[in-house]
Amino acid sequence: MRDAISLLDQCIAFAGNEIIDSDVETVLGTLSEEQIINISDALIEQEPGKAIIYLNDYLQSGKDIKQIIRDLLEHFRNIMLLKVSSQDDLVALSAEMLPKIKQQASSLSLKYIGVIVTKLTEVEKELRWTSQPQILVEASLIDIILRSSSFNEPEVRVVRENVIPRTHSPQGTNIASSEEKGSRSSEMNQQTEQKQVRIVRKSPQLQEIKKMWPQVLESVKKQKVTTHAFLMMGEPFDLTEDVLILTFEKTYKFHSDRINQPDNKQLVQKSIEDILGMKVSINCILEGEITTKEEISTKSDIDKAIEIFGKDIVEIKD
Structure with missing residues (x-):
């Protein structure tokens, strides 16, 4: 009761004799x-x-x-x-x-x-x-x-597994099961490839950027809060020829696209230069695009070989 009376006195002192909800919220800070x-x-x-x-x-x-x-x-x-x-x-x-x-x-x-x-x-x-x-x-x-994704994904898998037997014949179910196994195997291979890529790319400069990344985030935040909110979803992944690659989970495509916008990109690049003394360009990609980058590199090598020896001599084997 004492606390209530004390609160009432504070509200009266703040707002006068007519007290509304917002006055109480202001006094309490709620x-x-x-x-x-x-x-x-x-x-x-x-x-x-x-x-x-x-x-x-x-x-x-x-x-x-x-x-x-x-x-x-x-x-x-x-x-x-x-x-x-x-x-x-x-x-x-x-x-x-x-x-x-x-x-x-x-x-x-x-x-x-x-x-x-x-x-x-x-x-x-x-x-x-x-x-x-x-x-x-x-x-x-x-x-x-x-953490919300860990509670949603299992439910989706259960629904999919329950639907397949009801909508396909037993033979079709076996085929679907085989395809699923192949898909899972492919996904595991892709994950392995991505892990191998991560292990190889550990340049001293990249490690320094990762170490100082919290300070870069804080610098961006002081200048533009919205850019900071988008940037928090990405992380430094690779540094090649003064191009810093930031990776985002697929669910954060919106955030990746926003950081790739010129004004946000310039702000992040300026913060990196101020904190680390490095002039870099940043490029944002989704995690699923990491292996695609390797494929592009392979295709580039093939094109170079064709340019040197001619397409009649170069034989491409899978």
Whole structure:
């Protein structure tokens, strides 16, 4: 009761005799319902760029980073309770907020909700000791989004495996199974090739770039937050003739395309030069394109041989 009276006194001192929701939120430093929905939707919809932008907006408006995590934790706790029970009175929500949270709950698995709650709880504890709270929270939000794929992919595989026997004859099923084995074998070979490529390419300059990459990210962030959000999804992969290759997972094609835009590319290149003293051009590719690069190199060698000896002499063998 004392805390409530004290809070009321603070609100009156801040806003006068007429107090509205936003006044209380300002005094407490809490997020508004709209702000909570925006950043939680970004996590649910797997949009790391949006999540980082919302976080930065809230911090710049004066919100406390610890309070943001507490608000998110309370929000996903409410989602969890509504997921396991049909009793709305388990959560204290406004009439406007309740249907929005129910909609979010319907789009998430209970396991993934548990992962989010656990991760946010860990972050809340770690914030007490870290000297870089914003970086910790940004990395944690991205980690939450990346973990979502591990809960979606198995379900997709189960559906596919169940559909094949029902839509094909037994003979067709065997053929499909054989094709799947071949496909899996091909994928394993591709993964092996990619691992071999990664092992070979370890130039001293590339290792120095990787070592200083967090500082490059921080430099980009100070200049343009959105570019930083896109760049966080990539990592240095190869450095050849002053061209730095950044790789992105296939799910982050949007982020790769944005970094390849001239203005963003120039900003990243300038930051690399400022931090490392290296003048490089950057090129963004998706991880699946790594082997394609090797094939292009092979074709280039064949073309050179044909130019030297003539196509009648050169015999191409698979």
